[in-house]
Amino acid sequence: MILALRELRRRPGRFATAGVILTLIAVLLMFLGGLLDGLIQASTGAVRAQDADVIVYSDNAQASLARSRIEPEVRETIELLSAVTEVGGLGVVQLGARVPDAGPRDLAGVALFGYELAPTGVPDTPADGEVYADEVLRADGVEAGMELLLGPARSPVTVIGFVSDTSFNGQGALWASPATWRDVLDANRPDARVSGEVFQALVVRGDAEPDDLAAMIDRITAEYHTASATRSLSVPDAVNAIPGVEEQQGTFNQIIGVTIVIALVVIALFFSLITVERAGLYGVLKALGARSSTIFAGLVAQAVVVTLIASSIAAALTIALDAALPPGSLPLAVSADRIITSVLLLLVAAVVGCSFSLRRVLRIDPASAIGSSS
Amino acid sequence: MTIPSPPTAVHFDTALHLEPALHLDDVRKVYPMGDAEVVALASANLTVGSDEMVALVGPSGSGKTTLCSIAGGILSATAGRITVGGQDITGFSDKELTSFRQESVGFVFQAVNLVPFLTARENLIVVDELGRRTGAPARERADQLLEELGLADRAKNLPSQLSGGQRQRVAIGRALMNEPDLVLFDEPTSALDTELGEQVMELIRSEMKSRGTAAIVVTHDERITHFCDRSVHIIDGHLDA
Ligand SMILES: Nc1ncnc2c1ncn2[C@@H]1O[C@H](COP(=O)(O)OP(=O)(O)OP(=O)(O)O)[C@@H](O)[C@H]1O
Ligand SMILES: [Mg+2]
Numbered sequence: 012m013i014l015a016l017r018e019l020r021r022r023p024g025r026f027a028t029a030g031v032i033l034t035l036i037a038v039l040l041m042f043l044g045g046l047l048d049g050l051i052q053a054s055t056g057a058v059r060a061q062d063a064d065v066i067v068y069s070d071n072a073q074a075s076l077a078r079s080r081i082e083p084e085v086r087e088t089i090e091l092l093s094a095v096t097e098v099g100g101l102g103v104v105q106l107g108a109r110v111p112d113a114g115p116r117d118l119a120g121v122a123l124f125g126y127e128l129a130p131t132g133v134p135d136t137p138a139d140g141e142v143y144a145d146e147v148l149r150a151d152g153v154e155a156g157m158e159l160l161l162g163p164a165r166s167p168v169t170v171i172g173f174v175s176d177t178s179f180n181g182q183g184a185l186w187a188s189p190a191t192w193r194d195v196l197d198a199n200r201p202d203a204r205v206s207g208e209v210f211q212a213l214v215v216r217g218d219a220e221p222d223d224l225a226a227m228i229d230r231i232t233a234e235y236h237t238a239s240a241t242r243s244l245s246v247p248d249a250v251n252a253i254p255g256v257e258e259q260q261g262t263f264n265q266i267i268g269v270t271i272v273i274a275l276v277v278i279a280l281f282f283s284l285i286t287v288e289r290a291g292l293y294g295v296l297k298a299l300g301a302r303s304s305t306i307f308a309g310l311v312a313q314a315v316v317v318t319l320i321a322s323s324i325a326a327a328l329t330i331a332l333d334a335a336l337p338p339g340s341l342p343l344a345v346s347a348d349r350i351i352t353s354v355l356l357l358l359v360a361a362v363v364g365c366s367f368s369l370r371r372v373l374r375i376d377p378a379s380a381i382g383s384s385s
Numbered sequence: 386m387t388i389p390s391p392p393t394a395v396h397f398d399t400a401l402h403l404e405p406a407l408h409l410d411d412v413r414k415v416y417p418m419g420d421a422e423v424v425a426l427a428s429a430n431l432t433v434g435s436d437e438m439v440a441l442v443g444p445s446g447s448g449k450t451t452l453c454s455i456a457g458g459i460l461s462a463t464a465g466r467i468t469v470g471g472q473d474i475t476g477f478s479d480k481e482l483t484s485f486r487q488e489s490v491g492f493v494f495q496a497v498n499l500v501p502f503l504t505a506r507e508n509l510i511v512v513d514e515l516g517r518r519t520g521a522p523a524r525e526r527a528d529q530l531l532e533e534l535g536l537a538d539r540a541k542n543l544p545s546q547l548s549g550g551q552r553q554r555v556a557i558g559r560a561l562m563n564e565p566d567l568v569l570f571d572e573p574t575s576a577l578d579t580e581l582g583e584q585v586m587e588l589i590r591s592e593m594k595s596r597g598t599a600a601i602v603v604t605h606d607e608r609i610t611h612f613c614d615r616s617v618h619i620i621d622g623h624l625d626a
Contacts, residue, residue, distance in 0.1 A: 013514050014500070014503075014511060014514060014515075017502070017503065017507070018502050021502040021503075022502055291498070292498075292500060292501075295494070295498040295500075296500075296511075296515060297483070298457075298459055298486065298492055298494075299486065299487070299492070299511075299512055299515060299559070300483055300484065300485075300486040300487025300488070300512070300515055300516055300563070301483075301487075301515040302480070302483050302515075305515060377459045377483075377486070378454055378459045378460045380459070380492075380494055380498060
C-alpha cells in the first residue's frame with residue numbers, strides 16, 4: 012500500500028492518462044446528474060411546493076393539471092369528510108409573457124397559477140391582477156413592479172414579489188388569485204375556460220396519513236359523483252406522477268449508468284495494463300514475501316486515489332461551470348448530494364474495475380523473479 | 386521463529402546444538418514440458434551449516450536456480466524434504482511459504498530486481514513494509530546495512546542513478562533486511578567485471594561471516610569459489626556432494 016502510494020507520488024505521469032479520462036467522465040457524470048436534477052426541479056417545483064397532504068385530480072386526468080377539472084359539488088363532498096381540515100383550489104395556464112424592454116418576439120414562458128392555499132415559500136393569495144413571480148423569470152428580465160402581458164390576449168398582471176423553486180413544466184411560475192387565473196384562461200384559452208367555482212385540482216390538508224386521506228377522498232367521490240370521481244395523490248406521489256418526470260429520470264439514469272460502465276471499463280483496462288507491465292516487479296515482491304492481497308490492495312489504493320483526485324477536479328470544474336453559465340440558460344442544479352453520489356459511484360467502479368486484475372495478480376508466480384528470465 | 390545467530394566466540398563449541406541452515410533430503414524437481422518432462426533436480430541431498438557459505442557451481446541449465454528457488458520456498462519440489470533453519474517447509478501452503486520467505490530467507494536474484502521508483506534506502510525498507518511493519522527498527526537496520534555496504538551517501542539515489550556494483554550491493558542489503566537464516570545468491574557477480582565481482586564477493590563474505598548467516602552462492606565461475614567455505618558441483622540436476 013505504502014509502495015503503491017509512493018509510486019503514485021513518484022511517477023504521477025504514468026497515471027495522468029487515466030486521471031484525465033476519469034476527470035472527463037466524472038465531469039460528464041456530475042453534469043448529467045446536475046442537468047437531471049435541474050430538469051426535475053424545474054418540472055416539479057410548483058407541485059413540490061404545495062403545503063398540503065394530498066392533491067386531488069379528476070379521475071381521468073392522469074395527474075395532469077391541464078386535463079383535470081374539479082366541480083364545486085365534488086369539493087363540497089370532500090369538505091364534508093371529518094379528516095379533511097382545509098381545502099384549496101388550484102389551477103394553471105401556460106402562456107408566453109411579454110416582458111417590458113425585451114424584444115417583441117422575446118416571450119418568456121410562464122405558468123400562471125391561481126391558488127387559495129399558499130404553497131411553501133409563497134405568500135397568501137395576492138389581490139386580483141397581481142402576481143408573485145418565480146426567481147427563474149429574472150433571467151427573462153422580469154423585475155418587481157413590472158407589468159407583464161400574458162398570452163395572445165395580452166392580459167396584464169403586475170409582479171409584486173418573487174418566490175423560488177416553484178417552476179412548472181420547466182417554466183417559471185406566476186402565483187395569482189383564482190379570479191385572475193380564470194380571467195387569463197378565459198381570455199387566452201377560450202377552449203379550456205372553466206366556469207364559476209371550478210378548479211383543475213384541489214390541495215387538501217387533513218389530519219390523517221396522506222395515503223389514507225387520499226383513499227378516503229377517492230372513495231367518497233366515487234360514491235357520490237360517479238361521473239366526476241377523483242384520483243388523489245400524496246404530494247410525493249403527485250410529484251412522481253407529473254407527466255414526463257419518470258421518463259426523464261429513467262432516461263438520465265440510463266445515460267448515467269452507461270457512463271459509470273465506461274468509467275469501470277477505463278479503470279479495468281488501465282489497471283490490467285499496469286498489472287501486465289508490472290508482472291516482473293510483482294514477482295519480485297512476492298519472492299520477497301509480499302502476499303497477493305497486499306499487492307492487490309496497493310492496486311486498489313492507486314485506483315481509489317486516482318479516482319478521488321479526478322473527482323475533486325471534476326467537482327471543481329462542474330461548480331465553476333455552474334457559476335459561469337448565465338442563470339436560466341440551462342436547467343443545471345449542482346448539489347453536494349449529486350456530487351457525492353457521483354464520486355461514490357465512481358469509487359465503486361474503480362474497485363470493481365480493479366478486481367478484473369485480481370486473478371492476474373494472484374497468478375503471478377514468485378518464481379518468475381528468480382533466474383535470468385526476468 | 387528466527388533462530389538467533391550464535392556469537393562467533395562460541396561458534397567452535399560443538400556442544401552447542403545448532404540446526405543446519407538448510408537440509409535437502411532427496412529433493413527432486415521435474416518440469417512438465419508438453420508431453421515430455423525435464424528433470425531439473427534429481428534426488429539432491431545437501432546440508433548447509435548454520436553459518437556456512439556454500440558455492441554452487443555448474444554449467445548453464447544444470448539446475449542451480451531451481452535448487453535455490455526450492456530452498457527459498459519460491460518453488461515447490463516434486464518430491465523430497467526441505468528443512469530451512471529447523472523448519473520443515475515441504476508441505477507448506479502458498480500462504481505459509483509467503484510468510485516463510487518474508488521472515489526466514491533472503492534472495493539476491495540473478496538479475497538485480499530493485500524497485501525502480503524507490504531510492505536505495507527505500508528498496509531496503511520495502512521488505513519491512515511488505516510484512517508486519519516494525520517501522521523505526523527497520524529504518525535503523527536499513528541505515529546500518531547501507532553503511533556497511535558503503536552506500537551511506539547513495540541512500541537517496543534511485544536505482545537508475547546507481548552503478549551496476551552499487552545496485553548489486555543494494556540487492557544484498559535488501560536480502561539481509563529480514564535477518565534471514567539463509568541467503569541465496571543467484572550469480573551475484575555475473576553482471577560485474579572480475580575486479581568488481583571480487584569486491585562484491587568480499588563484501589558478501591564479510592556480511593555473512595559477521596552475522597553468522599548461512600548462504601548459497603550460485604556461480605559458474607570457478608574463480609570466485611574461494612570466497613566460500615566449500616563448493617558443491619551440479620551437473621544435469623545431479624549434486625556431487
Ligand atoms: N519453468 C520451467 N519450465 C520448464 N523447464 C524449466 C523451467 N525452469 C527451468 N527449466 C529447466 O530446468 C533445467 C534447470 O534450469 P535452471 O534454471 O535451474 O538452470 P541454471 O543452472 O540456473 O542455469 P543458468 O546458469 O543458465 O541460470 C533447465 O534444463 C531448464 O531448461
Ligand atoms: Mg539460473
